[in-house]
Amino acid sequence: MFNTIIKRPKITMVFVLLLIAIGTLTLFQLPQKEIPTISLDIGTVSTVYPGGTPEDVEQQVTIPIENALENIDGIDEINSVSTSGFSNIVLRLQDGVNGTEVFMEIQQAINGAESKLPEQVSTPNLSQSGGLGALSSYHVKSSDREELYELKDIIHGWQREIEAIPGVENTIVKGFPDQNYQINIDSEELFENGLEIPNVIEAVEEELNTQPLGLQEINGENVQLALAVLESEEEIGGIFIGRNPDDNAVYLEDIASIGMENETPEDLITYEDESAVSFTVTTGSDVHIPNLHDDVNDRMVDLSAELPEEVEFELFYTQKTIVDEIFSNLSISFLLAVVSVIVVSLLGLSFSSALVVALAIPTSVLIGLIPLPFFNVSLNQISIIGLIIALGILVDDAIVVGDNIRNKYREGLGPLEGALQGSKEVRISIITSTLAIVFTFLPLVFISGANGDFIRALPTVLIMTILASTIVALTFVPIFLVWREKKQRRKKEKSHRVPKEGLLGIQLDRLANWYSDSILKRVVRHPWKVAIFGFIITTCFYALIPFIPVEFFPSTDRAEVTVEVRLPAGTTIEETESTLLEMKDFILADDEFINETAVYAGNGLPPLFGDGITNGGNETGNLLLRVDREKQSAVETISRWTEPLQEEFSDAEIELTTIESGPPVGAPIAIALQGPEVDTLIEMSNQLQTEIRNLEESGTVLDDMGPLRPTIVYEPVREELEEQGITLAQISEQIGIRTEGIPLMTFRTGEEVIDLQLTLDRLEENDELDLSEIVIPSQGNGEAGPPELIVLETLLDATEVEEIPQIIRDEGVRTITVRVFPADDNDDVLESEIGTITEDLQASAGSDYTVSLGGETEARTDFILELATLFIVVMFLIYIVMAIQFYSLSIPLLVISTIYIAGAGAMIGLFLTQTGLGFMALMGIVSLSGIVVRNSIVLLEFIKQRRDEGMNIEEAVIEAGRVRLRPILLTAFTAIGALTPVALSGDVLFTPLAISIISGLLFSAVLTVILVPAVYTAFATKFGK
Structure with a gap:
């Protein structure tokens, strides 16, 4: 098939150009993102139980819902928090399940469990989260927080506008308090008018709970019947409650203070010393971040024009800035890698061969991009680094094919015949080595969880690009060299000249002759000694592992440092905000490198810089610091301020973090x-x-x-309760209506939804509950007449405790x-x-x-175990491919031994540079497995061919070393050249990967050309094969 393709170059080039065009279009259509989409498939069930203690919430709300969920297939983890008045259950789905179907089952289970919950409990709310990160976040700020609260309807209108933009998943607004319509009954007015609480509740519900009247046929027409009802909240005060003893009508406004009131906000935000509201935009999975940001930002700027003049609108964060920076840096690294590969090629190859390599790079890359959309791979820092790694590998095929074809031309074969024989001679080894690389990276596609989502783009890009490079090397390269050779032979002045094989071609030839005549001749005389000594030296280098720092995912080189604070339970959100502001002033007084701050008291920052606060509440919050990273890194800021903050604010639990360059591991x-x-x-x-x-x-x-948490426990006086015939339910109702209140119906006007809340002599902020002012009718007096009113103080003993x-x-x-x-x-x-x-x-x-x-220790251990399992699979697959190619069970072991050698080299590099042995370093070592086997395959295949031609073992080994040293060195150094810009870039995520590959290749390139011939000679001599 390949010979036919080479013999029909014009048709072949048409298809190549077509694939290049499709690849170019794909390049511009792939979504651009900071990191791959990390699918979390997390659901949260939130339930409010007004006034409930943590124990009450756990027993009466959390456990019934958990019991309803535990038998649903597809749920991996169920975690919950039961706190005062609130239950929060977090569900994590298993990898690979149909999230939509599982969440439907979850919702059905919640609906079924709702009937088992106490009447006071609100309807459980199920929300879903599919991934991490946000597109952008804005601040609307003002010196007057109440003025911001008046903008609530405007900002919520923005949400509808922005969520209508294609690519936007949802929006998150933080900083506004919830509102309800408060009906606070005055007990004196209520009793003076001879009314009771049930009268009020019944009157309100009967006014608002009307039934539709339906249609009526009148004079041959269907006429809609409608009942005039309240149309605005101002009319609620006019609801008729009943008549007083003087037979006068009593309306709601006569016995209660009514009106809209703000509840305690879940977040209090201060940005640059002004009160603020946060507006955050999150995205779907397959979006082009820069383009989507431009669309959203243009719309946000237009919408901000309706804000009052005294209110400011600012962009706080955008992923576009990060994406542009990443793509700029990686693009430079990619271009430098291309230049490095071409320069290395020119050192050892003729200009025409180097030109082939230069053309093969963009051709292979563009063709390799074509399948990526079908695997949901976007352009991000992981996929681009995959392309950079591929650069050093994909030129190997072109170098090997080109070098062998040039050898045939030097032997006197014609342009077409030399191309056919030269490519055929190395075709099997190239295809086999390509399969070895594919099998190396293929198992990485199946890494589970967030780590798998994070890294999957790298093996996918590598596999596709390497497959494309193999096709290009076996078709495009021979065709180009045929054209080039014909052109050179038509020039009479060059017809008898041997082209110069690279800038260092003569030196490489001398090195190859010295290596084969001096080194290999000695190696084949004492193969067992060389092999054993080499593997002992290699094994010794693995003893460096305990001296290499371990860091699963390093911190990114970003400007943001997040201070997470948790104050003692019972702290109000206002006190939390005050403490965070004190922390901010404390830091700014002594740190001139911090140029921007934001305070988020309550549930903390939106999902911009990490996981966010878990189990947030009034006593928690975030202080965000933006650092001038040219003068002080985020890690240095954390180290500088952790201890001073803990000493100055000893009552607070304080944690300083920055963004990790990978999925969160806690x-x-x-x-x-x-x-x-x-x-x-x-x-x-x-x-x-x-x-x-x-x-x-x-x-x-x-x-x-x-x-x-400070708690007041009311211990019932049982004897008094029994004597008066009063139950604990009656007492809890009397206290609850003064604290949490009773939720009534929802009042709807057009698009507005208003929750009605009923209280009796409601306790204001800082008021203490006075039991002596609360009375309850006795049920124990059987005499006629009105019941005796019993003061709660005689029925309960109050004790202050901590719970x-x-x-x-x-x-x-x-x-x-x-x-x-x-x-x-x-x-x-x-x-x-x-x-x-x-x-x-x-x-x-x-x-x-x-x-x-x-924690991270467990996550690292689990990942290493999973990686070790995949590594065994990789070794097995490579072994099978080698066994088929060489029809031997021992030679594959020899090939696999080069992986062991390369791993030792990676340890040396990580130790010398003190680079962390973490996720990406391990990925680099796995990547080495596919790269280093190529050199062994090419060398062993050549030995096999020469022995088939009749050479003895020693001659075949020496001749193979002479001919194959150049391509082995060139392929190793092109990979090193491609990754050197990455290693020198200082990127915290990719430097470990680059260093492990570079050092592994250097070490294996030196030892492979000695140990592989030694081990082959030893085994072939002993076993006769």
Whole structure:
């Protein structure tokens, strides 16, 4: 087939040009993003239980809903938090399930469980989250927060406008309080008019709960019948309640203060010392970020024109800036890589061969891009780095084919005959080595979870580009060299000249002769000694692993530092905001490198710079610092301010973080404590935190339970209750109506939805509940006449205590997680010491309680185990391919041994540069597996061919070394040249990958040309093959 293609160059080139054109169109149509879409498939079930304690919420809301969900197929994890008045259940779906169908089942289960919940509980709300990140975020700011609140309807109108733009998934507005229509009844007015609370509730509901009147046929026409009802909130006060003893009509406004009121906001935002509201735009999975940002930003600017003059509108964050920076840096790296590959090619190849390599690069890349849309791969930093890695590999085929064809021309063959024989001679080894590379990277496509979503673009791009390069090398390269050779032979003045084989061609020939005549001749005399000594040296280098820093995903070189703060339970959101502002002033007073700040009290920042706050509330918040990273990095800022903030604000739990260059893995070290009793778990957590804080470099240590919440417990006086015939339900109603109130019906006017809330003598902020002012009718007096009114003070004893602020459940088991953020991220000794502490704690905890070490350590271990499994699969697939090619069971082991050699080289590079051994470094080592086997295959295939021609073992090995040294060195150094710009770029994510590949290739290129011939000679001599 390939010979036919080479013999028909014009038709072949038409198809090549067509594929190039399609690839070019694909390049401009692929979505551009910062990182690949990381699918999380997370659902959140939020339920409000007004006034409920954490225990009440857990038992009466959380557990019934969890029980309804636990048997649904497709749910991987169920975690929940039950806090005062609120239940939050987080569901994570399994990888690969149909999210739409599973969420439908979840909603049905929630609807079924709703009937088992207390009447006061609001309808559980299921929300979904499909991925991480946001397109952009804006601030609308003013010096007057109340003025911002008046813009609520305008901003919500913006949401409808922006969400209508194609590519926008949804919008998130933070900073506005919820509103309800408050009906606060005056008890004195109510009783003076001879009315009771049920009279008010019944009157309001009967006024608003009307039935449609339907249609009536009148005079041959269907006429709609309608009842005139209240049309605006101002008319609610005119609802008729009843008549007083004087037979006068009593209306709602006569006995209650009514009107719209703001609830306590979930977020209080301050941006650059002014009150603000945040407007964040999130995207779908397949969008072109720069283009979508331009569309959204233009619309936002137009919409902002309707704001009052005194209100400012500013862009706070956009992914477009990051994408433009990433693509600019990686584009430069890509161009430098192309130049490096061409320069290296010119050193060892003739100009025509180097020109072939230069043309093969864009051709292979563009053809390799064509399938990417079908695999949902976008242009992002992961896919571009895949292209850069591919650069160093894809030219290998062109170099090997071109070099062998040039050898045939030097032997005197004609242009077409030389191309046919030269390409045929290396065709099998090229196809086999390509399959080896494909099999190397193919298992990476199947890595599970967020890590798989993050890295999947890299193997996909590599596989497609390498397949394209193989096709180009076996078709386009021979055709081009035929044309080039014919042209040169037509020039009489060059007809008898041998073209110069590269700028260093003569030197490389001398090196090849010296290598084969001096080195290999000695190697083949003592193959066993050379092989054993070489593998001992290689093995010794693996002893460097304990001295290499370990960092799963390094922190990015970004300007943002997030300070997450959790104050003692019971802290109001206003106090939280005040504390965050004090922290901001404390930092700015002594750090001139921070040029921008934002305070988010409450639930924290929108999803811009990481996971955000888990279990947020009034006592939590974020302080965002933007640093001049040219003068001070984010990591330096964290190191500088962690201890001073903890010392200055000792009552707060403070955690400083920056963005990780990968999917989130949580705290570096996390210890999960699980068991039946929360009090026991708290004691274990306190003991664990104390012991860890006593360790050196322990850094920040905290748990997700937090300090106890101040609580007033009303203990019933049972004897009095029994004597008066009063129940606890009646007492809770009397207290609840003064604190949380009673939700009434929803009042709708056009598009506006208004929630009605009924209270009686509502307690204002900072008011204490006075039991002596609350009376309840006695049910124990059987005498005629009005019932005796009993003061609650005689029925209850109030005691101030501290109780748990929340109950956290993991897979239905009560859990507290202690998180550790070490001062030194690479302190393996600290991890070991914490492991010992957790083992001792488990030994003393009893069988009902478990202590398990997790966090980034667990994530790293799980990933390494998964990668090790895939690596075994890779080795097996490569072995099968080699066994088929060489029809041998021993030669594949020889090929695979080069991977072992390359891995040792990667360890050397990581150790010398003190680069972290993490996710991307391991990806680099896996990538090496596919790259280094090529050199072995080419060398062994040549030996096999020469032995088939009648040479003995020693002659075949020496001759193979002479002929194949040039392409082996060139292919290794072109890959090194392609990745050197990346290694020198300082990119925290890709530098480990580049260093591991470069050092592995250098080491393996040197040892492969010695150890492979030695091992082959040793085995072939002993076993006769």
